[in-house]
Amino acid sequence: MSQTAEIGSSADRVALSKLFAAFLKVSIWGFGGGLVWARRVVVEQSRWMSEQEFAETLTLCQLMPGPNIAGVAVCVGAKLRGAIGTISAVAGFILVPWAVGLSLGTLVLQHAQVAVLQNILSGVSAAAAGLLIATGIRLLRPHCARPAALLFAGLAFAGMAFVKLPLLIVLLGLAPLSIGATAAGAIRP
Amino acid sequence: MTNILSPPTLLAAHLAVLSSISFGGFPTVLPDVHDFVTGNGWLTDREFADVFAVSQVVPGPNLILMMSFIGLKVGGIAGAITSAFATFGPPCAMYYASYRLWDRYRDRPWQRIVRRALAPLTIGLVIAGGYVMARATDVGWPSLAITAVAVVLILRTRANPLWILIAGGALGGLGFR
Numbered sequence: 203m204s205q206t207a208e209i210g211s212s213a214d215r216v217a218l219s220k221l222f223a224a225f226l227k228v229s230i231w232g233f234g235g236g237l238v239w240a241r242r243v244v245v246e247q248s249r250w251m252s253e254q255e256f257a258e259t260l261t262l263c264q265l266m267p268g269p270n271i272a273g274v275a276v277c278v279g280a281k282l283r284g285a286i287g288t289i290s291a292v293a294g295f296i297l298v299p300w301a302v303g304l305s306l307g308t309l310v311l312q313h314a315q316v317a318v319l320q321n322i323l324s325g326v327s328a329a330a331a332g333l334l335i336a337t338g339i340r341l342l343r344p345h346c347a348r349p350a351a352l353l354f355a356g357l358a359f360a361g362m363a364f365v366k367l368p369l370l371i372v373l374l375g376l377a378p379l380s381i382g383a384t385a386a387g388a389i390r391p
Numbered sequence: 392m393t394n395i396l397s398p399p400t401l402l403a404a405h406l407a408v409l410s411s412i413s414f415g416g417f418p419t420v421l422p423d424v425h426d427f428v429t430g431n432g433w434l435t436d437r438e439f440a441d442v443f444a445v446s447q448v449v450p451g452p453n454l455i456l457m458m459s460f461i462g463l464k465v466g467g468i469a470g471a472i473t474s475a476f477a478t479f480g481p482p483c484a485m486y487y488a489s490y491r492l493w494d495r496y497r498d499r500p501w502q503r504i505v506r507r508a509l510a511p512l513t514i515g516l517v518i519a520g521g522y523v524m525a526r527a528t529d530v531g532w533p534s535l536a537i538t539a540v541a542v543v544l545i546l547r548t549r550a551n552p553l554w555i556l557i558a559g560g561a562l563g564g565l566g567f568r
Contacts, residue, residue, distance in 0.1 A: 258506045264516065272483055322560045328537040331525035333521075335525070341513075359515035372516070
């Protein structure tokens with residue numbers, strides 16, 4: 203790789219249609235939560251962000267209210283092309299899938315009581331849960347060298363999964379501690 | 392109800408407020424939406440549960456779709472559109488503003504520390520989300536097995552997640568649950 207990929211320089215500017223198409227894909231494939239696909243498309247396929255940067259962006263989005271994956275679309279769009287990029291990414295994420303999903307869903311809702319359909323739904327959810335867990339584990343890999351990172355990931359997991367604390371409490375409680383620990387680690391040589 | 396506002400307008404206003412405080416994504420405010428919608432007599436409990444299940448399997452932005460299904464019941468297609476905007480509009484504006492602010496200070500040392508400190512928390516929460524979802528759909532060891540196999544396949548292979556979901560649905564449909 204001789205050229206340093208200077209994002210924003212006109213030569214390798216990402217086309218708006220690419221942003222639209224990428225988040226259309228994230229959205230359409232994103233059964234049971236688009237995070238799995240967002241990571242796959244943004245980090246693995248398009249290489250618009252590193253694993254680390256993706257995790258950080260996701261963190262920023264999770265600290266904010268709203269649908270987090272739409273937030274990832276906003277941030278990736280803003281990073282690559284500014285405001286117009288954001289609009290393209292969010293439109294790709296929402297427009298077509300929304301229309302398709304609304305029509306399909308209305309059809310399914312008329313048959314929601316059918317037993318086979320219920321079984322299929324629970325099979326899909328079980329697999330989707332596995333995808334989410336695996337995505338989390340993959341995002342954790344770059345942090346494995348830092349014991350403090352593993353500790354705080356574990357605490358956040360336990361707080362939500364076992365203690366069932368409200369999310370805001372988990373974040374407000376652990377964020378200052380984690381920042382303190384990281385700062386202390388950074389000061390010491 | 393002595394409200395001057397029509398039900399679709401009321402719903403959209405309520406969703407706009409909720410979406411602006413929905414830290415950690417919209418799932419955190421689902422109980423509130425449930426009480427508001429059933430309390431007003433717009434949907435029954437059963438209808439609410441069905442709308443939730445369907446929005447999880449239909450492709451697309453799940454929770455925006457779920458709110459649109461509710462809007463559809465309350466006020467037809469116009470209700471669906473206003474509900475969708477109320478759900479994603481306010482947060483997207485906030486995401487944009489804060490990303491810009493965040494990006495401006497990217498190279499400051501304090502920001503690097505904050506970023507490195509917060510990422511593990513997010514990751515823990517993602518895994519917790521998967522865990523809670525697995526428990527919610529857990530109706531026996533077969534569904535746990537589906538979840539476990541899905542984890543291994545994603546970590547060990549480059550399998551397309553879509554096939555894993557389809558396989559899960561097929562196994563469920565065949566009664567493996």
